Amino acid sequence: MGSTRTTGAPTKITQGSQTKGGIGESTLRPDGTLKVTGEFAYSSDMWHEDMLWGQTLRSTVAHAEIVSIDTSEALAQAGVYAVLTYDDLPAEMKNYGLEIQDTPVLAHGKVRHHGEPVALVAADHPETARRAAAKIKIEYRELPLITDEASATASDAVLVHEGRDDHHIGHVPHPNIVHRQPIIRGDAAEAAKKADVVVKGEYTFGMQDQAFLGPESGLAVPAEDGGVDLYVATQWLHSDLGQIAPVLGLPEDKVRMTLSGVGGAFGGREDISMQIHACLLALRTGKPVKIVYNRFESFFGHVHRHPAKLYYEHGATKDGKLTHMKCKIVLDGGAYASASPAVVGNASSLSVGPYVIEDVDIEAIALYTNNPPCGAMRGFGAVQACFAYEAQMDKLAAKLGLDPVEFRQLNAMEQGTLLPTGQVVDSPAPVAEILRRVKARPLPPERQWESSEGADVRQLPGGLSNTTHGEGVVRGVGYAVGIKNVGFSEGFDDYSTAKVRMEVVGGEPVATVHTAMAEVGQGGVTVHAQIARTELGVTQVTIHPADTQVGSAGSSSASRQTYVTGGAVKNSCELVREKVLEIGRRKFGTYHPAWATAELLLEGGKVVTDGGEVLGDLVDVLAGESVEVEAEWRHRPTEPFDLRTGQGNGHVQYSFAAHRAVVEVDTELGLVKVIELAVAQDVGKALNPLSVLGQIQGGTTQGLGVAVMEEIIVDPKTAKVRNPSFTDYLIPTILDTPTIPVDVLELADEHAPYGLRGIGEAPTLSSTPAVLAAIRNATGLELNRTPVRPEHLTGT
Amino acid sequence: MRVNFTVNGRPQEADDVWEGESLLYVLRERMGLPGSKNACEQGECGSCTVRLDGVPVCSCLVAAGQVEGREVTTVEGLADYAKQRRSGEAAHPGGGCATGACGTSLQEAQQWRARGTDSQTGEGGELSPVQQAFIDAGAVQCGFCTPGLLIAADEMLERNPQPTDADIREALSGNLCRCTGYEKILDAVRLAAARQDRQEEAV
Numbered sequence: 001m002g003s004t005r006t007t008g009a010p011t012k013i014t015q016g017s018q019t020k021g022g023i024g025e026s027t028l029r030p031d032g033t034l035k036v037t038g039e040f041a042y043s044s045d046m047w048h049e050d051m052l053w054g055q056t057l058r059s060t061v062a063h064a065e066i067v068s069i070d071t072s073e074a075l076a077q078a079g080v081y082a083v084l085t086y087d088d089l090p091a092e093m094k095n096y097g098l099e100i101q102d103t104p105v106l107a108h109g110k111v112r113h114h115g116e117p118v119a120l121v122a123a124d125h126p127e128t129a130r131r132a133a134a135k136i137k138i139e140y141r142e143l144p145l146i147t148d149e150a151s152a153t154a155s156d157a158v159l160v161h162e163g164r165d166d167h168h169i170g171h172v173p174h175p176n177i178v179h180r181q182p183i184i185r186g187d188a189a190e191a192a193k194k195a196d197v198v199v200k201g202e203y204t205f206g207m208q209d210q211a212f213l214g215p216e217s218g219l220a221v222p223a224e225d226g227g228v229d230l231y232v233a234t235q236w237l238h239s240d241l242g243q244i245a246p247v248l249g250l251p252e253d254k255v256r257m258t259l260s261g262v263g264g265a266f267g268g269r270e271d272i273s274m275q276i277h278a279c280l281l282a283l284r285t286g287k288p289v290k291i292v293y294n295r296f297e298s299f300f301g302h303v304h305r306h307p308a309k310l311y312y313e314h315g316a317t318k319d320g321k322l323t324h325m326k327c328k329i330v331l332d333g334g335a336y337a338s339a340s341p342a343v344v345g346n347a348s349s350l351s352v353g354p355y356v357i358e359d360v361d362i363e364a365i366a367l368y369t370n371n372p373p374c375g376a377m378r379g380f381g382a383v384q385a386c387f388a389y390e391a392q393m394d395k396l397a398a399k400l401g402l403d404p405v406e407f408r409q410l411n412a413m414e415q416g417t418l419l420p421t422g423q424v425v426d427s428p429a430p431v432a433e434i435l436r437r438v439k440a441r442p443l444p445p446e447r448q449w450e451s452s453e454g455a456d457v458r459q460l461p462g463g464l465s466n467t468t469h470g471e472g473v474v475r476g477v478g479y480a481v482g483i484k485n486v487g488f489s490e491g492f493d494d495y496s497t498a499k500v501r502m503e504v505v506g507g508e509p510v511a512t513v514h515t516a517m518a519e520v521g522q523g524g525v526t527v528h529a530q531i532a533r534t535e536l537g538v539t540q541v542t543i544h545p546a547d548t549q550v551g552s553a554g555s556s557s558a559s560r561q562t563y564v565t566g567g568a569v570k571n572s573c574e575l576v577r578e579k580v581l582e583i584g585r586r587k588f589g590t591y592h593p594a595w596a597t598a599e600l601l602l603e604g605g606k607v608v609t610d611g612g613e614v615l616g617d618l619v620d621v622l623a624g625e626s627v628e629v630e631a632e633w634r635h636r637p638t639e640p641f642d643l644r645t646g647q648g649n650g651h652v653q654y655s656f657a658a659h660r661a662v663v664e665v666d667t668e669l670g671l672v673k674v675i676e677l678a679v680a681q682d683v684g685k686a687l688n689p690l691s692v693l694g695q696i697q698g699g700t701t702q703g704l705g706v707a708v709m710e711e712i713i714v715d716p717k718t719a720k721v722r723n724p725s726f727t728d729y730l731i732p733t734i735l736d737t738p739t740i741p742v743d744v745l746e747l748a749d750e751h752a753p754y755g756l757r758g759i760g761e762a763p764t765l766s767s768t769p770a771v772l773a774a775i776r777n778a779t780g781l782e783l784n785r786t787p788v789r790p791e792h793l794t795g796t
Numbered sequence: 797m798r799v800n801f802t803v804n805g806r807p808q809e810a811d812d813v814w815e816g817e818s819l820l821y822v823l824r825e826r827m828g829l830p831g832s833k834n835a836c837e838q839g840e841c842g843s844c845t846v847r848l849d850g851v852p853v854c855s856c857l858v859a860a861g862q863v864e865g866r867e868v869t870t871v872e873g874l875a876d877y878a879k880q881r882r883s884g885e886a887a888h889p890g891g892g893c894a895t896g897a898c899g900t901s902l903q904e905a906q907q908w909r910a911r912g913t914d915s916q917t918g919e920g921g922e923l924s925p926v927q928q929a930f931i932d933a934g935a936v937q938c939g940f941c942t943p944g945l946l947i948a949a950d951e952m953l954e955r956n957p958q959p960t961d962a963d964i965r966e967a968l969s970g971n972l973c974r975c976t977g978y979e980k981i982l983d984a985v986r987l988a989a990a991r992q993d994r995q996e997e998a999v
Contacts, residue, residue, distance in 0.1 A: 029931065035942050036871075036936060036942055037872065037923070038829070038870065038872045038943050042940065044833075045824070045830035125814065127814060127817075210974075211974055212940075213835040264974050264975055294837050295838060458965065464966070520938060521975050523937065690934040694934050694976055694980055697979045698937065698975045701976075725836070725838060726841055726972070727840055731974060733971075734969055735969045
């Protein structure tokens with residue numbers, strides 16, 4: 001397809017455009033120096049005089065009644081200060097959860113998944129605590145296992161949660177289904193009659209782990225007022241707070257949380273892990289308690305990406321227009337709800353992908369099973385759908401004899417397209433353009449590993465294992481594109497709060513930005529400083545540590561923080577700017593008429609007119625005064641999806657990325673080497689181009705991981721996790737990761753601050769299906785599951 | 797047991813060490829040097845990489861008793877180590893905490909303030925070329941893998957000042973990073989190598 005239409009352009013900035021270090025520049029991380037010198041204080045680095053170490057004892061079986069717990073031997077160990085079980089919980093509230101409070105702080109009479117917390121130990125050395133925990137005797141009586149859709153929805157199925165009273169139980173067809181969201185638009189059955197070709201597929205998506213490197217950890221310090229100070233790595237301080245305080249039996253103001261250094265998150269820190277446990281032990285012993293999971297425990301300590309079964313049917317006319325789509329997406333939510341309902345909403349509403357299909361019949365469900373609990377991970381429901389619909393697009397193109405990219409472009413969504421929910425896409429949607437860009441990029445040369453000195457095995461499938469010198473190696477190229485929503489959807493009040501202060505320090509105007517945003521590595525602190533420079537015309541910006549002494553910032557997830565907390569920082573800065581100008585008018589208004597008549601800007605530490613005339617120094621305006629504003633900021637409201645038809649303006653914004661993958665496959669051994677993963681993505685406005693590239697390349701690599709290696713293996717007979725370690729759960733190394741060239745588009749979304757688009761998740765969507773498409777292209781195999789393992793390629 | 801060893805050029809003595817403790821635990825919890833990271837504690841991720849008598853090792857796999865009488869360099873001592881390498885000196889001072897066990901005290905943690913311009917102005921002391929390059933190239937996101945990667949990258953550049961991309965990938969293949977997709981890490985090592993070249997030419 002020769003021409004594609006691209007609408008929109010980057011936002012033009014007036015205020016602050018003359019101030020150094022503002023938005024649009026690749027300023028460097030404010031925490032960079034601390035992070036390269038080893039001084040940055042991560043949650044596992046906390047230390048307190050006289051502190052104890054906490055240890056969790058977790059269930060060794062997936063589904064069982066707890067007949068008895070005997071803690072006497074553990075308590076008798078020298079160095080042990082406390083052993084806690086369900087009976088020691090201090091408040092009436094004994095459960096927590098993001099949306100549904102179905103998760104016991106400690107197991108009560110029953111365990112529902114392998115690795116569920118049953119008891120806690122505090123001791124003076126971590127090894128003492130571990131050994132004491134091993135001496136707690138628990139007698140289990142095992143129960144039948146629910147492990148998949150068939151066992152969950154059988155008429156005589158054991159219920160994972162009896163007596164459900166949450167707000168989804170009224171509309172689910174079975175109590176072992178957490179939430180169900182159908183979306184019906186048009187008439188798929190009627191439209192199917194117009195199809196010249198129909199493609200049906202059944203796809204499987206494996207369970208992926210966030211595998212952030214910094215383990216779950218933190219320090220709880222009991223306070224004299226009966227409360228507790230908690231230093232922890234999380235994605236959303238205030239969400240944690242709302243779950244922690246009730247089970248401790250404390251008012252929220254007695255639980256003071258400060259964000260410690262966060263070693264990555266990717267969704268895995270949206271749920272509570274050790275937070276409540278550390279507080280319970282600290283309050284019980286009266287001593288500071290530190291808990292640090294090791295990697296084995298980390299695999300049990302957080303939720304994973306939902307594994308999924310996806311059943312798709314698409315039709316198209318012979319000239320390549322999509323006629324209809326029917327799908328059913330079954331997400332395994334595991335033993336507790338976590339974020340499952342919202343993941344269902346995303347999976348269903350984005351199940352069509354970035355395409356125009358008017359007649360659809362969609363259903364997504366999440367199951368309660370005895371598998372490990374699943375919840376948020378980068379891409380959040382849209383990832384699984386993208387893997388399936390992109391496989392379908394390739395199958396349709398092949399059946400129609402069309403080029404796979406041209407076929408996608410022919411059906412690509414644009415600004416103005418209606419989603420299956422009836423919502424209009426009201427900002428640029430350059431789907432055809434990003435596909436054109438990845439396709440237009442020159443392909444990497446063939447057989448790069450070959451030279452006059454022979455083959456460089458490091459660049460071949462199998463690498464230094466020296467399994468091939470090029471024999472049996474074939475190349476393949478594949479494409480994919482995806483759509484991700486930005487921000488919390490379905491009517492959620494998705495606000496953020498920023499406190500901004502401006503004052504003179506050391507003869508210079510300085511802005512201080514205080515939010516509760518969790519900096520998890522994404523660079524939010526970098527862009528907050530940039531926004532403050534742009535909006536306040538200053539160079540010096542101090543970023544205050546995130547804590548609960550300021551209002552909620554919402555979650556560092558859903559690609560939302562630059563949009564929402566960035567928007568809150570911008571808004572508070574604007575309010576501060578108005579106040580600063582008021583002070584200026586009061587003090588100096590009589591000296592120059594422009595104070596009253598001109599549009600005034602703050603630039604380079606001065607008040608200037610929009611014509612560039614300097615009216616005064618901020619140092620003089622602010623002399624002896626400081627200006628501070630704390631304000632909440634919201635994006636446009638959204639609506640819930642209708643529970644029967646799925647109709648509703650549920651989303652805030654969309655993010656689009658396209659990938660081209662080039663792979664080489666050793667077809668004899670089934671080994672894959674990804675040679676290049678090219679990306680094109682619309683980011684609306686790159687507030688920090690260097691960080692934008694980092695997000696896109698990082699997201700792409702997580703998508704690569706679940707294409708060829710990453711999967712938590714759960715034994716279907718026991719529902720036990722078989723590979724909870726970095727020895728057995730593989731994530732891409734620098735040798736597995738290819739060159740990732742990135743093409744960034746900046747088409748402003750007029751509804752968003754600076755026209756920006758949330759960017760973190762979209763590259764994780766299309767990366768996986770692009771790699772799969774390239775492997776299919778190389779091998780001719782159908783490959784309906786991800787990750788692809790060698791045996792899937794060799795048939796052995 | 798008591799373990800005597802040298803950390804970042806300074807003789808140290810760790811008391812009451814349990815025989816099962818790793819070098820990583822002793823550094824982090826007894827020496828007050830939490831820069832070496834605890835991502836997997838099973839030798840798979842490289843985040844705890846230190847140099848033991850010059851050789852990069854996963855400190856989580858080294859029993860504390862094995863370091864008796866030996867020299868350890870951690871990320872906290874990397875800048876000094878690199879500086880002394882440039883000036884041709886053998887030993888190096890600095891690093892560690894004088895009192896023995898101190899970790900990141902709560903007070904320090906509470907006082908942490910990310911100043912908007914820290915990394916731009918190079919405030920916060922002199923960095924080694926590879927540390928500065930990691931900041932400049934955008935190779936640091938969450939930063940948990942960074943200390944181990946810095947030790948590994950610095951050691952490679954010491955052996956191989958002009959590495960090819962394949963050399964860099966091979967040398968850093970024992971260090972997992974979950975945030976960056978490694979592209980900016982490659983950029984950083986290339987940048988450090990190029991700056992090192994320029995410095996040597998200037999000399």
